[in-house]
Amino acid sequence: MRILIALLAIFFLTSCNTAGPHFRGLPATTVTVEGSTFDVRVNGELAEALRTNIEYAPRLGPIRARAGEAMAVVSGCKVKEVRGDAALATGILDCGKGGPAVDRLKLQGEYDCLTIDSYISPATNELVLDLDCELI
Numbered sequence: 001m002r003i004l005i006a007l008l009a010i011f012f013l014t015s016c017n018t019a020g021p022h023f024r025g026l027p028a029t030t031v032t033v034e035g036s037t038f039d040v041r042v043n044g045e046l047a048e049a050l051r052t053n054i055e056y057a058p059r060l061g062p063i064r065a066r067a068g069e070a071m072a073v074v075s076g077c078k079v080k081e082v083r084g085d086a087a088l089a090t091g092i093l094d095c096g097k098g099g100p101a102v103d104r105l106k107l108q109g110e111y112d113c114l115t116i117d118s119y120i121s122p123a124t125n126e127l128v129l130d131l132d133c134e135l136i
Contacts, residue, residue, distance in 0.1 A: 020088065023048045030130040031070040032116070038067055040074040047071035047079070047091040058086040067091070073113070073133050 019026065019041055028039035030052070037053040049067035051058070067089040068079040077095035084090050117130040 019050065020048055020090070022046065027128065029074045030128065031073055032130075032132040033066040033069045033073075034062075034134075036063060036066045036070075038070040040070050042071075042075045042093070045077075045093045045095065047075050047077075047093055049082075049089045049091065051087050051089075055086075060086050064089060069133070073131070 023041040026041040038049040041048045063086045064082045068082045071091040077093040079091045080094045081092045113131045113133040
């Protein structure tokens with residue numbers, strides 16, 4: 001019985017910060033928007049924002065808007081719609097005909113971003129940035 005409980009505990013603890021099936025294996029960019037921190041992954045015309053910080057009684061309305069901003073900053077695309085809940089949101093992107101511009105941080109206004117931390121991910125061997133962005 002103890003082994004079963006230990007295995008279940010390990011399973012639940014390791015799944016707390018795991019990407020959804022459509023985003024597994026993709027690098028995450030950590031972005032903080034108005035106090036909410038998200039790991040954002042982009043796959044084609046979809047983006048996923050996984051909230052990683054603790055907030056007391058988060059409501060979906062403000063979290064949805066912040067997740068949309070984080071997805072826009074990372075993807076460089078307009079976010080048409082955000083679905084999900086306060087912990088995990090999926091956004092439908094509108095990147096236009098040319099697709100997302102990698103170096104574009106302007107969307108629905110301008111963002112002022114400060115790099116908090118950067119490191120090379122041991123899993124993907126890619127640069128991961130922890131950004132704190134504010135809408136100007």
